[in-house]
Amino acid sequence: MTKKLKFGIIGYGFMGQTHGETIQRLDYAELVAVCDTNEAQFEFAPEGVKTHTSADELLANSDINTVIIAVPNQLHLEMVIKAAAAKKDIICEKPLGMTGQEVKKMIAVTEGVVRFTTHHQRRWDHDYRVAKEVYEAGTLGEVYTIKSALYGFNGNMHDWHIYPECGGGMLYDWGVHLIDQILWLVPAKLKTIYAHVNNVVNEQVDDYFNIQLYFENGVNAQIELGTYFLNSSDNWFERHWFLGGNKGSAKIDGFNPVGEITRTSELLSNVPGQITMTHAGPTRSFGPAPAGRILVEELPKVEVNHQMFFDNYYAFTQGQQALVVKPSETLRLMEVLDAIRVAAKYNQSIHFE
Secondary structure (H helix, E strand, C coil), rough: CCCEEEEECCCCCCHHHHHHHHHHHHEEEEEEEEEEEEEEHHHHCCCCEEEEEHHHHHCCCCCEEEEEEEEHHHHHHHHHHHHHCCCCEEEEEECCCCCCCHHHHHHHCCCCCCCCCCCCCCHHHHHHHHHHHHHHHHHCCCEEEEEEEEEEEEECHHHHHCCCCCCCCCCHHHHHHHHHHHHHHHCEEEEEEEEEEEECCCCCCCCCCEEEECCCCCCCEEEEEEEECCCCCCCCCEEEEEEEEEEEEEEEEECEEEEEEEEECCCCCCCCCCCCCCCHHHHHHHHHCCCCCCEEEEECCCCCHHHHHHHHHHHCCCCCCCCCCCCCCHHHHHHHHHHHHHHHCCCCCEEEC
């Protein structure tokens, strides 16, 4: 008989409640109990679900076989250790730890003991999967550059995200997702990291970063995010992707992506052996394109949603699929974040792998 996932959620704030809503839609899962130190959050617990103010109480519940950890970032390590000791399988919110060393400790206490993964649901973002399809299909030939960007207008953080000691700031919030997407997209060693991390309108935590990742296969990936990075263009405050290859480029804009693949009908001819400057000058590559020179194709169609994270996790527990978000990948991600902090602090490139 197929075994249901019987969930307990530790931390019933925004993300905990979001997980609770998702679980209620899954025919292979059941929400058994939730836990939060703030009893006011229990107002949003579904009827019949047990409530606890102590993680130890929830972990003692024998009806629960899987826990979701959705507490503030600095508490992840403590809760993973407790859940592993209670022999509960674990899905932990991102960032998995505050440092790579914390993640190593988590892997040490869970490996061979319980199932363990990180909630990187944005591997199933629509815009990202379109970019991934373009890259993996070889549509653009040999890709040499990738840009991933996200911009906002409000500037300020909310809740515990404004406190450095809680792992606040954008690098550990959206940055973790954006970097994870690139690392999962490009199947090559990451050779060099350079980063600029800034506090623009927030005094204590970062709200802007520009990260350069240089891979062994020749891809340069740039990741830029700003919570106060303003522009009046339509849909500016959404996701933006650009991929450039030697056979074309792709522009992918928005969480529900629109864009195009662009090519040229022919390359500009080189003129070897002549050094006389003509009226066209050296800028003729950048002038207006002649009629018919620019060719446009549609982006590929991709159907994905965030529930697929849980679908994959459940199939993994049944021995039907490999786990998509592996602990080893999350460790690499956290070590990249550690290197980004060093690169930004000392304004230097970090040699990584």
